[in-house]
Amino acid sequence: MTEQAYKLWQQGMPQWEIADKLKLRRADVTDIIKASPKIRLCPVCGNEFEYDAINKKYCSLMCKEKNRKEQAKADVRERGEKRSEMTSHVKKDCFAFDGACKALDKLYCAWEVCRFYKTKKQYEREKRG
Ligand SMILES: [Zn+2]
Numbered sequence: 001m002t003e004q005a006y007k008l009w010q011q012g013m014p015q016w017e018i019a020d021k022l023k024l025r026r027a028d029v030t031d032i033i034k035a036s037p038k039i040r041l042c043p044v045c046g047n048e049f050e051y052d053a054i055n056k057k058y059c060s061l062m063c064k065e066k067n068r069k070e071q072a073k074a075d076v077r078e079r080g081e082k083r084s085e086m087t088s089h090v091k092k093d094c095f096a097f098d099g100a101c102k103a104l105d106k107l108y109c110a111w112e113v114c115r116f117y118k119t120k121k122q123y124e125r126e127k128r129g
Helices: 002-010 015-022 026-035 061-087 120-128
Strands: 039-041 048-050
Touching (some): 002 015, 002 039
16 A cells, blocks of 8 residues: 555655545555655656655656646647537538628537528528528
8 A cells, every 4th residue: 555655656646636546544645655765757758756845746847847838739739629629510501601600790500509500502592482
């Protein structure tokens, strides 16, 4: 148990989460960590490093910065995917579609079934007769 708690902590898991996972009291986890050598594994480069409160999860400021950048990139990627997923639902054959929606103030068809959706052909047909 002690070994396991220490390993999890090394991998960067917060103490409360370890306590939760291993059904330990948080104070016990703290004791285990206090009694163990303060060696953690850097999640960025995988190197072992001596734990100090300044760098916390990372072996160096460089790794910390690198991780922050990676995280930011991942966020942008995720947002981009969400956006393209959304625009993929846009009914581009709708009579009101003209880059934006001419009938409504937003492209509601991007995230819900639009009651106003009609193809251009349908619209023409209805207008005629
Ligand atoms: Zn590192």
